[in-house]
Amino acid sequence: MSVEAILAAFAPNERTLSALLQRQARRYGSHPLVVTGNGSISFEEAPRLAARFSGTLAAAGICPGDRVAMMCSNRAEFIECFCGCAWLGAVVVPINIASRGPQLQHHKRSAPPVHPPKVAGWPNLALIRSTSASRTSR
Numbered sequence: 119m120s121v122e123a124i125l126a127a128f129a130p131n132e133r134t135l136s137a138l139l140q141r142q143a144r145r146y147g148s149h150p151l152v153v154t155g156n157g158s159i160s161f162e163e164a165p166r167l168a169a170r171f172s173g174t175l176a177a178a179g180i181c182p183g184d185r186v187a188m189m190c191s192n193r194a195e196f197i198e199c200f201c202g203c204a205w206l207g208a209v210v211v212p213i214n215i216a217s218r219g220p221q222l223q224h225h226k227r228s229a230p231p232v233h234p235p236k237v238a239g240w241p242n243l244a245l246i247r248s249t250s251a252s253r254t255s256r
Contacts, residue, residue, distance in 0.1 A: 135204040139165040157194040164201060171202025182207030187225060189213040 119127075131137065139161075142151070146161035159167060180186060186208050190196045203210045213225055 135201060136165065136168065139168055139201065139205075152194060152197050154192055154194050159194050159197055164197075167198045168201035168205040171198050172205035175202055175206050175208060180206060180208050183209070185209045185211050187211045187213055189215055189217070191215050 132141070143162045143165050148160045148162055150158045151161045151164050152159050175186070180203075186199075186203050188196070188199055188203075188210055190199065190212075200210050200212075211225070213222070217225070
């Protein structure tokens, strides 16, 4: 399908991640969306997981437009966090897990973090949040 055909087939409000996840859930149901060594997520589970994690992020103080740095290996939780950020309207900044020293300092300079919020139920998840205010101060 060409880009033109996709744009003609789906109105702008149907091109969001939440609309895409819901549409694919209806289409593919229990078929796996992603499978990793530590779990899998079906198409029908994805919208619920994204919406739930979006609420978790909001409760932690993340707002639409905030950047959320995420350092995570190839795990099912990556998809949950990525989709939850998109569902909320936050921007994911994925950081390679092999990043060290100068690379991590570059990320810190590029998106000055505020105090990392605590995320209930995710003890090993560290979020670095860059607020709208820090984006406009550059």
